[in-house]
Amino acid sequence: MSDTKFAVIGGGSWATAIVKMLSENLDEIGWYMRNTFAREHILHQKHNPNYLSAVEFHTEQLRLTGDINEAVAYADIIIFAVPSAFLHSELEKLTVSLEDKVIFSAIKGIVPETGLIVGEHFHDRYNIPFESIGVITGPCHAEEVALERLSYLTIACADEKKAGTVAKNLSSDYIKTKISDDIIGTEYAAVLKNIYAIAAGIAHGLGYGDNFQSVLMSNAIREMRRFIKRVHKMKRNINNSAYLGDLLVTGYSVFSRNRMFGNMIGKGYTVKSAMMEMSMVAEGYYAAKSAHIINNKHERKIKTPIMDAVYNVLYEGKEAKKVFRKLSEKLD
Numbered sequence: 498m499s500d501t502k503f504a505v506i507g508g509g510s511w512a513t514a515i516v517k518m519l520s521e522n523l524d525e526i527g528w529y530m531r532n533t534f535a536r537e538h539i540l541h542q543k544h545n546p547n548y549l550s551a552v553e554f555h556t557e558q559l560r561l562t563g564d565i566n567e568a569v570a571y572a573d574i575i576i577f578a579v580p581s582a583f584l585h586s587e588l589e590k591l592t593v594s595l596e597d598k599v600i601f602s603a604i605k606g607i608v609p610e611t612g613l614i615v616g617e618h619f620h621d622r623y624n625i626p627f628e629s630i631g632v633i634t635g636p637c638h639a640e641e642v643a644l645e646r647l648s649y650l651t652i653a654c655a656d657e658k659k660a661g662t663v664a665k666n667l668s669s670d671y672i673k674t675k676i677s678d679d680i681i682g683t684e685y686a687a688v689l690k691n692i693y694a695i696a697a698g699i700a701h702g703l704g705y706g707d708n709f710q711s712v713l714m715s716n717a718i719r720e721m722r723r724f725i726k727r728v729h730k731m732k733r734n735i736n737n738s739a740y741l742g743d744l745l746v747t748g749y750s751v752f753s754r755n756r757m758f759g760n761m762i763g764k765g766y767t768v769k770s771a772m773m774e775m776s777m778v779a780e781g782y783y784a785a786k787s788a789h790i791i792n793n794k795h796e797r798k799i800k801t802p803i804m805d806a807v808y809n810v811l812y813e814g815k816e817a818k819k820v821f822r823k824l825s826e827k828l829d
Contacts, residue, residue, distance in 0.1 A: 574659075
């Protein structure tokens with residue numbers, strides 16, 4: 498896929514980080530963002546005023562637009578990096594076809610309207626073949642990309658050549674990439690780790706220490722393995738960085754918005770007040786409900802005590818202190 502054109506859909510921190518990575522390798526990148534002020538600010542001041550403002554762009558590389566159709570028509574490979582809660586409304590704006598486009602998701606969430614992970618959503622609703630759908634996962638925080646700290650990405654796609662094209666164009670001295678054929682598993686892992694990060698944050702807010710956190714993460718990776726194996730059985734090593742590594746960085750890092758959200762809940766914030774306080778979407782909030790629904794569809798439910806605890810706190814209004822005291826009795 499020589500001379501392949503890329504477009505990024507989204508104006509947040511992860512979208513900004515992806516554009517930065519692509520700008521290391523491409524002469525031109527399509528970039529759709531809704532915020533008119535942000536687009537104008539980037540063109541004149543060379544940085545995103547709302548996210549990763551330390552990143553300076555060469556604006557001659559950017560095809561900035563407020564029209565998603567323009568970005569989609571321009572590109573061969575489209576990377577979606579909007580919160581999962583907003584994906585449906587953005588896609589409703591499309592009047593141009595996604596046929597013959599390659600879609601990569603950098604979204605770490607489940608589409609609320611369909612209860613599907615993003616790859617499945619594009620396949621079921623837009624008839625995109627799985628060979629033209631991919632996933633970009635970490636462990637990789639946007640803030641560390643901005644600082645050009647060494648980071649790692651896993652690029653998953655059934656078509657190895659397409660995965661390789663995306664990996665090549667995201668790679669640099671500070672970004673190392675590897676490819677995978679586990680599209681479903683890596684995307685579910687990227688979703689579930691946000692729920693576990695909320696659990697880690699709640700535990701921290703309640704005053705639990707490092708010893709408990711280590712047990713929580715140890716149980717979380719086993720819980721993740723059970724869940725992913727049930728929804729998509731294939732040979733995979735759950736200890737690889739796309740699964741365990743991404744879980745650890747999201748559960749422990751000060752940059753993790755999901756951990757921050759959970760920490761606020763643990764300290765006594767209501768769900769509504771915690772969401773209002775944050776400037777960015779905590780994907781794990783929506784993922785907790787979607788994962789709960791998916792699990793309940795199985796005749797024999799998957800054993801997920803950590804996810805159940807997060808769901809009970811966020812959606813059932815149960816007291817975090819009591820829920821986590823009971824959870825602590827179930828961990829080993």
